[in-house]
Amino acid sequence: MNKKYCLDTSGFSNPLEFMPQDIHPTLWKQVEAIVRSGLLAASKEIYDELEHLPGDIGACIKTHRDLVLLELGDASWPWGDYRAHASRMQVTHRGVISEYNGNRKGTVGLNDVSIVAMARALRLPVVSMEKRSIPPSVTKVRIPDLCALEGVDHLSFNDFCRKEGIRS
Numbered sequence: 001m002n003k004k005y006c007l008d009t010s011g012f013s014n015p016l017e018f019m020p021q022d023i024h025p026t027l028w029k030q031v032e033a034i035v036r037s038g039l040l041a042a043s044k045e046i047y048d049e050l051e052h053l054p055g056d057i058g059a060c061i062k063t064h065r066d067l068v069l070l071e072l073g074d075a076s077w078p079w080g081d082y083r084a085h086a087s088r089m090q091v092t093h094r095g096v097i098s099e100y101n102g103n104r105k106g107t108v109g110l111n112d113v114s115i116v117a118m119a120r121a122l123r124l125p126v127v128s129m130e131k132r133s134i135p136p137s138v139t140k141v142r143i144p145d146l147c148a149l150e151g152v153d154h155l156s157f158n159d160f161c162r163k164e165g166i167r168s
Contacts, residue, residue: 001076004039005160006119007068008112008128008143009049012057015129015157019168021055027161027168032060034164038067041077041122043114070118078121086117089150096141106133107140116146125153127160 012031021028034040035057042050047069050061061068072079090113094100098109108116119126130143147154155163 002038003041003077003122003124005041005155006115006122006124006126007040007042007046007050008115008126008130009046009053010129010143011127011157011160012050012053013129016053016055016057021057024168027166028055028057030164030166031161032057034166035060035064035068038064040068040127041070041118041124042068043082043111043118044069044071045111045114049111082118082121085120085150086114089113089117089146093141093146093149096139096146101139104140106142108142108146112143112146116143116150116152119147119152120150125155127155127157129157 019027047065050058050068052058053061070077070079072083090097090110093108093113096107097113098104098107101107115126126143126147128143132144132148133140133142136145141149144154161167
């Protein structure tokens with residue numbers, strides 16, 4: 001398995017909003033090449049969101065589902081470790097998971113937990129555009145905060161582009 005990053009939906013959806021493909025085609029063609037190379041991993045929950053991305057990048061992700069989506073039961077990755085991390089995190093971080101707290105806004109949801117658990121199992125960074133909670137909060141935790149709590153690196157889209165040498 002040649003994965004380098006676990007992708008949260010915001011890792012691509014937010015940059016698409018501010019750097020649309022019709023204005024930044026060169027940048028997004030390079031991102032599509034990363035998708036085709038198989039370097040990105042997503043949980044089922046996140047992949048279901050990624051399928052709704054617009055334009056060529058959304059089509060590329062759909063076309064390369066088998067390269068992006070890591071399925072439970074697939075022997076090519078430690079899915080048992082993923083499930084163990086996800087289950088533990090749902091207990092450990094229950095107080096900040098939206099679905100367990102009246103769908104509290106501004107905090108992580110179960111989908112976010114899934115991608116951080118995957119990153120932990122694979123020992124890879126998470127790419128998202130979420131920012132840390134400032135000031136730090138005991139009731140509102142975002143993906144970068146959860147990554148820090150779980151010992152997982154967090155990258156913004158720009159960090160990801162720099163690591164991959166992507167320029168527009």
